[in-house]
Amino acid sequence: MDAVDKSDHYEVGTYEETPSLLSIIIDTNPRAWAAIGDTLPLSRAIANILVFVNAHLAFSNANQVSLIAAHVNRAAWLYPSASTPNKPAQPKDDGGDVEMQDAAAPPPGSANKYPQFAQIETAVLASIRNLVDSTTKQDLDSTTTQLSGALTLALCHINKATSSMSASAVNATSESKTSDTVHMGLKGRILVISVSDSEPSQYIPTMNAVFAAAHGQVAIDTLSLSGDATFLQQACYNTGGTFLAAPSPQAILSYLMFGLIADTEARKSLVAPAHDTVDFRAACFCHGKVVDLGFVCSICLSIFCEPPENAECLTCGTKLALGNYGSKPQVVPRKKKKKKRPLNGTPAEGTASGTATPAL
Structure with missing residues (x-):
């Protein structure tokens, strides 16, 4: 029939919606949150972030989310939380029966709340509470936020x-050869909610994570709710992300x-917010200082x-060619200009004449 029918035939396939994985990194530095506690407490910020998470999951059933805390001494999972291994069942002495363990009961909540939203909310709040309770006074001595580990x-x-x-x-495609559905891959992105300054000691590991993210698209x-997020500006620029500096931290949900x-x-298909100026300063490898000019x-x-x-380079040991750097500049004596001699007794140009000016 195809030889008789000369009309063009088109194969029409259906495209599934591309799922999106959103990984949210929350800066949980206690000192930084204490500085903006009067404007935006951590509890209210977590509540607004959970609303944003629910909105992301409501766009598609295939969307996924994960939350990570960048703390002062470690990076901890908030959701999905690490599952504790089940304890082995202990046999009883009478009859040789084995004690059975009941399945974990679902978290209590309102009947009007979506079960997945309630599960994420319960897990995040419990993880935040455990993270705060496990923070000691010795941990507060360190002001470095482990952003690189969270990334x-x-x-x-x-x-x-x-x-x-x-x-x-x-x-799935190999099993159902007759299906015309095209499966799209998972698209991941990272959202960092920062409240502290960029730490120079975190520059190298943070940039390594940024380059890995750029390579993986x-x-x-x-x-940025507060602080100077210099390195995060470079991370957004190198990976094609969006950087927002919030002048009003209490409006965190509006920015999100x-x-x-x-x-x-x-x-x-949208006009995304853009940052006009990017701070490209780097931290030196010798002292960890943020410098404008360096070697x-x-x-x-x-x-x-x-x-x-x-x-000698402190990293690879290469002998650096500094040239004439550090040497004093050579001072060249200034040449004296020769005076012009008068020709045939006539004065040179610009000199006074030998005769007086006649009076009128």
């Missing part, structure tokens, strides 16, 4: 989820819903605020 956890989770979904999509978005709710696919090793690209000892 690494988020990237590993996105990579694992993407790989598993791609494998399941390939298996994972966008990093940032909502109107500026950061759209994923990378939806942003192609860069041509082999490993290490940055130094001053020439290292013996002009």
